[in-house]
Amino acid sequence: MNHPGQTNLREEDLHAYVDGRLDAAARQAVETWLASHPQDAARVQAYRQQNQLLHSLFDPALAEPLPPALQAASRRRRRYVPAAMAAALAWMTLGGSGGWLLHAYYQTGETGLSIATLPQRAAIAHVVYTPEVLHPVEVDAQQETHLAAWLSKRLGTTLRIPHLQTVGYDLVGGRLLPDRDRPAAQFMYQDASGRRLTLYARLQNGTAREPTAFRYSLENKVAVFYWVDGDVGYALSGEIDKAQLLQAAEIAYRELNL
Amino acid sequence: MTADTPDIAVHIPRLRRYARALVGDASRADDLVQDTLERALRKFTLWRHGSDLRAWLFTIMHNIFINQLRANRLPSVPLDDTGENTLAAPPAGQEQQLQIRDLMTALRHLPAEFRAVVLLVGLEELSYDEAARVLGVPRGTVMSRLARGREKLQALMAGEQVPTLRRVK
Numbered sequence: 544m545n546h547p548g549q550t551n552l553r554e555e556d557l558h559a560y561v562d563g564r565l566d567a568a569a570r571q572a573v574e575t576w577l578a579s580h581p582q583d584a585a586r587v588q589a590y591r592q593q594n595q596l597l598h599s600l601f602d603p604a605l606a607e608p609l610p611p612a613l614q615a616a617s618r619r620r621r622r623y624v625p626a627a628m629a630a631a632l633a634w635m636t637l638g639g640s641g642g643w644l645l646h647a648y649y650q651t652g653e654t655g656l657s658i659a660t661l662p663q664r665a666a667i668a669h670v671v672y673t674p675e676v677l678h679p680v681e682v683d684a685q686q687e688t689h690l691a692a693w694l695s696k697r698l699g700t701t702l703r704i705p706h707l708q709t710v711g712y713d714l715v716g717g718r719l720l721p722d723r724d725r726p727a728a729q730f731m732y733q734d735a736s737g738r739r740l741t742l743y744a745r746l747q748n749g750t751a752r753e754p755t756a757f758r759y760s761l762e763n764k765v766a767v768f769y770w771v772d773g774d775v776g777y778a779l780s781g782e783i784d785k786a787q788l789l790q791a792a793e794i795a796y797r798e799l800n801l
Numbered sequence: 802m803t804a805d806t807p808d809i810a811v812h813i814p815r816l817r818r819y820a821r822a823l824v825g826d827a828s829r830a831d832d833l834v835q836d837t838l839e840r841a842l843r844k845f846t847l848w849r850h851g852s853d854l855r856a857w858l859f860t861i862m863h864n865i866f867i868n869q870l871r872a873n874r875l876p877s878v879p880l881d882d883t884g885e886n887t888l889a890a891p892p893a894g895q896e897q898q899l900q901i902r903d904l905m906t907a908l909r910h911l912p913a914e915f916r917a918v919v920l921l922v923g924l925e926e927l928s929y930d931e932a933a934r935v936l937g938v939p940r941g942t943v944m945s946r947l948a949r950g951r952e953k954l955q956a957l958m959a960g961e962q963v964p965t966l967r968r969v970k
Contacts, residue, residue, distance in 0.1 A: 554944070554948050555944050555948075558922075558944065558947050558951070559929075562922060562923070562926075564928065564929070589951075589955050590923075590951045590955070592900075593904070593923055593951060593954060593955070593958075594924070596897075596900055597822065597924040598924065599897065599901060600822070600901050600904060601818045601821055601924060604814070604817050604818040604821045604827075605814040605815065606814070607817070609813060610831055612831065612835050613813060613831060613834055613835055676808070676810070
C-alpha cells in the first residue's frame, strides 16, 4: 500500500486503482501520488480508456440474439434431453427397476392398468420434462382454467389442479402424455429456486382402483408419492427428500378434495 | 438433472462477449462458446455446487482456447484485417470510432496470454484472484501480465509498428 510520503507507487496498486479495486484509504494514497506524477496519471487515464473502449466495442455482443447452434448447445444443457431420454430408456429396457417396469407394464389385463406402473410412468415423465426450459409444459399456468378443462376432456374425468403454494411451489402448467393405452396428464410446479415437482394423473379404472392411502416409491433418484382417488391415479414426483415430498403430496391430496 | 442445477444459459452472453474479444472473429468466437458449453455439459458433475459457475465456464473456455491455439486452429494474429467486418462497431463519435478501430487492431496483435488477462480484468471485470483461477496461474503472474499487457496495448494503439508479429505466408 502506498501512503503519502512513500517514495514509490506499486504497479499493482496503479492497476487496482484503474480497476476500482482499492479501498478508500489506498485510493486516496494513489491519488495523492498521481497528483505529483503526471506520467503515472496519464497511464491511469490511458488504461481506463482501454477498459471503456473494450466495453464500447464488445458490449453489443451481450445483446445479440443467440445463433441457433448456441441455442441448441445451451438447450442441451438446460433441458438435459439426451441424458433424460437415455435415463428413461435405460429404465425401460435394462434390469432392476426396468425389468420390473416392463413387467408391470404388461401386467395390466382387461381390467385396467396396474397401479404398480403409476410411479414409474410418473417418474419417467418427470425426468423427461422437468429439465425443459423452453417448453416445460404445453399449456402454462396463465391458462389454468383452459388447462384443467382440456385435460379433463382428454382423460375423460374431471381433473382439478391442486395448488401447492403453501409448500412454496407455483404451478408452471401442464401437458398431455401417453400412458400405455390411455392419455395421462402432467402438471408441473416450481419453487423459487427452480426446483420442480410434477403431478401425474391418469384414469385408474377397473380392479386397479385402490384405496387412497399414500404409497411411496423411489424411482432411480426420483421420489414418488402416489395414490388413487376415485377413478384417478395420482403420482407426485420430485427430486427432493421424502418428508418434503410427503408434505407436498398431502397438500395436493387436500386440494384435490376441496 | 436435479432441478436446482444452475442455469448455464444465463452466462452465454458474457461468454460470447469475452470470446469475441479474445478471438476477434464473431463466428469463430461463437464456435468457441459452443465448444465451451458442450464441454461444460459433459463435465458438469465436476462443477462444485456453490462455487462460481461463471468463473468455471470462463476457465473451460480458456482451456479450450489455449488448446486451439496450440493446435493452431485459432491463429493469435489473423492474417487479414477482417475484424472491422465481423465486429459491428457501435455508434460512436468519429474520434471514438478511430480509437475503437485502433483498439481492435491492437488487440489482435497483442499476444494471447496478455490479451486474456487484459480482457478478463478490463472487460469482464473479474477480480485478480478470479482471473488467476480462470487462467490457472498465480495472482502475481496475472498482475505482471496485466501491467505488460496494458502497456503493450497502449503502445500498439499509439501506432507502434509490429512487423515481427505479423505472420507471413
